[in-house]
Amino acid sequence: xxxxxxxxxxxxxxxxxxxxxxxxxxxxxxxxxxxxxxxxxxxxxxxxxxxxxxxxxxxxxxxxxxxxxxxxxxxxxxxxxxxxxxxxxxxxxxxxxxxxxxxxxxxxxxxxxxxxxxxxxxxxxxxxxxxxxxx
Amino acid sequence: xxxxxxxxxxxxxxxxxxxxxxxxxxxxxxxxxxxxxxxxxxxxxxxxxxxxxxxxxxxxxxxxxxxxxxxxxxxxxxxxxxxxxxxxxxxxxxxxxxxxxxxxxxxxxxxxxxxxxxxxxxxxxxxxxxxxxxx
DNA sequence: TCAACTGTACTACTGAACTAGAACTGTATT
DNA sequence: AATACAGTTCTAGTTCAGTAGTACAGTTGA
Numbered sequence: 001x002x003x004x005x006x007x008x009x010x011x012x013x014x015x016x017x018x019x020x021x022x023x024x025x026x027x028x029x030x031x032x033x034x035x036x037x038x039x040x041x042x043x044x045x046x047x048x049x050x051x052x053x054x055x056x057x058x059x060x061x062x063x064x065x066x067x068x069x070x071x072x073x074x075x076x077x078x079x080x081x082x083x084x085x086x087x088x089x090x091x092x093x094x095x096x097x098x099x100x101x102x103x104x105x106x107x108x109x110x111x112x113x114x115x116x117x118x119x120x121x122x123x124x125x126x127x128x129x130x131x132x133x134x135x
Numbered sequence: 136x137x138x139x140x141x142x143x144x145x146x147x148x149x150x151x152x153x154x155x156x157x158x159x160x161x162x163x164x165x166x167x168x169x170x171x172x173x174x175x176x177x178x179x180x181x182x183x184x185x186x187x188x189x190x191x192x193x194x195x196x197x198x199x200x201x202x203x204x205x206x207x208x209x210x211x212x213x214x215x216x217x218x219x220x221x222x223x224x225x226x227x228x229x230x231x232x233x234x235x236x237x238x239x240x241x242x243x244x245x246x247x248x249x250x251x252x253x254x255x256x257x258x259x260x261x262x263x264x265x266x267x268x269x270x
Numbered sequence: 271t272c273a274a275c276t277g278t279a280c281t282a283c284t285g286a287a288c289t290a291g292a293a294c295t296g297t298a299t300t
Numbered sequence: 301a302a303t304a305c306a307g308t309t310c311t312a313g314t315t316c317a318g319t320a321g322t323a324c325a326g327t328t329g330a
Contacts, residue, residue, distance in 0.1 A: 012317080012318060012319090013318080013319080014318075014319090019254065022250075022254075023254070038275080038276065038277085039276080039277065040275090040276085040277095048319085048320090049319055049320045049321080050277095050320090050321095051319070051320060051321080052318080052319060052320080054277070054278075055318085055319090057277085058277095058278090068276095068278095069277080069326090069327080070276075070277050070278070070325075070326050071275080071276045071277065071325080071326035071327030071328075072275095072276060072277080072326085072327055072328075073275095073276055073277080073327095074277080088238075088241045088242055088243055089243070089247065089250075089251060091241065092237070092238045092241060092243060092248075092251055093251060093254075093255070095234050095237055095238070096234060096238075096251045096252055096255050097255055099230050099234040100252070100255050100256065102227070102230055103223075103227045103230070103231075106223045106226065106227060107223055108223055108224070108227060110256050112224065113227075113252075113256070114252070114256070115224075116224060116227055116228060116231045117231055117235070117248075117249070117252055119154065119158070119228075120228070120231050120232055120235050121235065121245050121248070121249070147287080147288060147289090148288080149288080149289090173305075173306065174306075174307065175305085175306085175307095183289080183290090184289055184290045184291075185290090185291095185307095186289070186290060186291080187288080187289060187290080189307070189308075190288085190289090192307085193307095193308090203306095203307065203308095204296090204297080204306080204307080205295075205296050205297075205306075205307050205308070206295080206296035206297030206298075206305080206306050206307065207296085207297055207298075207305095207306060207307085208297095208305090208306060208307080209306090209307080271330105272329105272330090273328105273329095273330085274327105274328090274329090274330105275326105275327080275328075275329100276325100276326075276327065276328085277324105277325085277326080277327095278323105278324075278325070278326090279322100279323085279324070279325090280321105280322085280323085280324090281320100281321085281322085281323105282319100282320085282321085282322105283318105283319085283320080283321100284317105284318085284319080284320100285316105285317095285318090285319105286315105286316090286317090286318100287314105287315085287316085287317095288313105288314085288315080288316100289312105289313085289314080289315095290311100290312085290313080290314095291310105291311085291312085291313100292309105292310090292311090292312105293308100293309085293310080293311105294307105294308075294309070294310090295306100295307085295308070295309090296305105296306080296307075296308090297304105297305085297306070297307095298303100298304090298305085298306090299302100299303085299304085299305100300301100300302085300303080300304100
């Protein structure tokens with residue numbers, strides 16, 4: 001009952017679940033080695049398909065956040081890699097928050113802020129002039 | 136021939152075109168009031184459907200970046216709003232670049248950086264414990 | 271071994287996004 | 301008015317992500 005999927009938000013359920021788990025780990029609500037809710041019970045709790053939960057868990061394992069043991073359950077990863085990343089993320093979060101705050105103060109919308117970052121993470125080319133060729 | 140759509144990149148063609156135009160404006164290659172290539176000539180140039188170009192133009196107009204005049208053509212918007220935003224974007228770009236550089240130096244991948252920002256632009260809740268209820 | 275859990279694999283339905291083709295309406299120029 | 305070129309609208313086909321249903325396989329503990 002703590003988690004409520006919001007289909008109207010446009011964000012896929014399995015992604016919401018993933019963020020939930022990650023956030024729980026970052027805040028310490030879930031600790032390394034701890035077991036997560038089973039796929040089926042959690043699916044019933046959230047009134048969604050078990051396969052949707054399974055997908056979220058699978059993706060989380062792919063990212064190294066959790067560890068899946070067939071027949072045993074899902075557990076929070078305690079690997080050095082995951083912990084190191086979590087630390088880096090924590091450290092970076094404040095920098096990110098500060099930057100976003102600054103941009104918002106300048107009157108930029110969330111969507112525009114998003115554009116800025118996407119543009120910075122990618123590359124660009126040029127555009128043909130008005131009087132382009134004609135076959 | 137300056138622009139080449141990359142379907143394999145997974146990014147929709149019309150979005151690529153939009154970024155192209157925006158970038159051209161930000162760098163000054165396209166100035167306020169200047170006319171953009173027509174929908175059909177540009178479509179032919181890029182070997183895509185005119186409708187795809189039209190969609191990009193329509194979205195750009197919705198964002199206030201350009202101005203569409205039925206029967207006349209598409210023109211770079213010279214409105215105060217657009218210019219003010221462009222200025223704010225330019226000013227914010229350096230801050231964004233610096234932040235991203237810092238995060239990369241910490242060993243975070245682009246994907247993880249993306250996660251950080253998305254998390255900061257949204258909200259979170261909690262996760263039910265392992266021993267949840269059973270109907 | 272057996273029963274009750276666990277995650278896994280496979281198949282299929284649905285809806286939205288993207289692209290495209292063709293026909294339409296408005297503007298400018300002669 | 302007529303022509304050429306501009307954006308607009310409508311319809312449709314294709315693809316893919318998301319979700320769900322069902323059957324399968326591994327683990328644990330009595």
